[in-house]
Amino acid sequence: MTDDPFENMLAQMDRAEEYADVDHGIFERLKHPERTLKVTLPVELESGEVEVFEGYRCQFDSARGPFKGGVRFHPSVTQREVEALAGWMTWKTALVDLPYGGAKGGVICEPKELTDRDLERLTRRYTEGIRRMIGPEVDVPAPDMNTNPQTMAWMMDTYSMYEGYSVPQVVTGKPLEIGGTPGRVEATGRGVSLVTERLFEYLDRDLSDATIAIQGFGNVGSNAARLLDEAGANVVATSDVSGAAYDPDGLDVAALGAHVDAGGLVEEYVAGDLKGSADRSRWDDPDAITNAELLTLDVDVLIPAAVEGVITADNVDDLRASAIVEAANGPTTVAADEALTERDVQVVPDILANAGGVIVSYLEWVQNAQEFSWPLETVNAELERRIGDAFDKTIEQYDTKDLPDLRTAAYTLALERTAKAHEYRGLFP
Template identity: 45%
Template sequence: MSNQLSFVHPTPDSPWGTYLSQVDRVTPYLGHLARWVETLKRPKRALVVDVPIEMDDGSVRHFEGYRVQHNMSRGPGKGGIRYHPDVTLEEVMALSAWMSIKNAAVNLPYGGAKGGIRVDPKLLSVKELERMTRRYTSEIGIIIGPQQDIPAPDVNTNPQIMAWMMDTYSMNVGATATGVVTGKPIHLGGSLGRVKATGRGVFVTGREAARRINLELNGAKVAVQGFGNVGSAAAELFAQAGSKIVAAQDHTGTIYNGNGFDLSLLIPHVKATGGVAGFKGAEPMGNEEFWDVKCDILIPAALEGQMTAERARRTTAKLVLEGANGPTVPSADDILADRGVLVVPDVICNAGGVTVSYFEWVQDFSSFFWTEDEINLRLDKIMVDALRRIWGVADQHKITLRTATFAVACERILAAREERGLYP
């Protein structure tokens, strides 16, 4: 049976092509559940919407928006919303599928979903951004809801955008529904610890992985691609553990300091200027040179498809921690494995964000909120327990952590599919 969808034509290294390859690699480990594997290769529902808004100058512009629900056998859809000029339906499909895997890997009671609008939000005024967000929320309102599908922040979206989404949905249903989104401002039902949760998860899984390969974090050199919420939060925690953050790259450029950055100066610089470029405590370098930097730990925390086969051959890292979704293409995965480089895959490494989103959702339903220390303790335990279970599967079958993570997650998803049966 073909696993191709008539409206998507992926290449091997495209996001959806990468995901399909990952599913094919795990199929031999699924036993009798393999008969359901085609379920994983087709999204349950893909919604494409027109988002017309009136601009500040009185003109009307149309933006294309998406919300894809990949699999909901284990619970309501869960996944972020990104605003980016390169957003496509295929990319959102892949991101929603990775959310299915991620949620199952850490055993959260969610399915996978993702959304986005093809737009450069930096070119919109605050009022235009609000009008676009509210219109998009109204358009996808037919499939989202606290028990149906719960969006969250992703690339170029933030707590303010989540507040507009929550308010719009609440106005349309006639009641305040704080649980319709996560990643909200604290005083609108947001959770403490949510902003830095993804970066914290990268650090926690990285710390466990470093122990496994006898890599001492104190003095370890770390290179970070993407210095937003995820990359900067992970960098801070590694620095607190004694590591040196020697290189950083984002959309503004690449910087290097062999002795490590002073993050108490770099993070305010990024917040003030919008990027790492121009930071006085480092030297600028070419963007492609980033992949040649001498480092022990590499954290790709930007967009998908960044670790290509060529870059995988060049990196000096012993440990790759995937803060971004889908940053390593399958051919690069094989090269890193052959070179003995340990990769902690995105679907477990960056699951801290959705885990604390789950905590936020639970707190919204109960109207009882936990302290940040409680949040972090619960997060650390879930991440460590999940990684240890996955590591056991990897050791048992002598497979990579990525294939082991998919094996654990796909088994949970397909077991739920089988037990629920087909209706009608």
């Protein structure tokens, strides 16, 4: 199976086509992004050197509404990856029934090697490069890997300077002080936690007895770990780029979270070198394991929350988790998917499991358009309602149509909704 994420997405679509009520001509249209822009970004760094970066913005499908999707800063960014992520965002927004199409952006860079001033200049230059493509009714970016509310603030300010007035709704995931919404930062992790709870209810199992391994302890993984820990689950392993920590009795998620928030790494936590306000009272000498070993732990739930393509034909036979909840985008290749389906391992697909972020981004966008704000309780309740409804409809599709797996069920819903929008709108000219 190819490592190309775009080919992986197309293969997932093809698996669902035979079950989806979609005209083949429209289905073929859905395989192609509407447009992809490549931008060249010369930036004068704080060191005085000028470095030329490359960036992309892909707008995949606008049949259901304005484009929506994050912007990532990472050395591995490619045009094909950005196009795949834009496609996945299209199916995600359709599945959770938001009035959006899908988009994605990325800049090839190593953020760890750039100062805050460098990142600001790079962000502003990238925003200028894509600003003719974006806008509150056209394309609304959001944070993704290695970007955050500060990044969105710079993007909003740059766009607003060209417009001549403040346009907060041009991006979501902003700081609260300039139009952000409470609950946005933890929204994706909260959605992962909610979907995991719903999965256990569907399987008639008790989450309080569950062991969970989470690959990745960034924004999504750490918030999912915290919320699942609070729900009574036993988070026994997690990881970052430095390595993984494993304790069969359960990790001290609160202490690890405080350590990472203070700039610490998982390998330091394993060694007992806790930073910031991390409380050592529950720290219990976890074992150091690799990211690869984490994937093969004998746990009830594996949550890949890092990058795409980590569960493949090469390692799927070694996986022992009873269920997988995809917090990352595209973590499972189609070949691995087929093997997991044969073994009756339930996989909650990324387009459902990690949809919490775009749901709350939508709520932020609506609030900005109305020049009104909602309290955290309202935002969280609406997130739970929308992602719960999408989970229920996916399960209904899976059960009533006797589909092979939950991913196929989710894709049939998303493809049918997007195709129906194309049918109503027709083909111009």
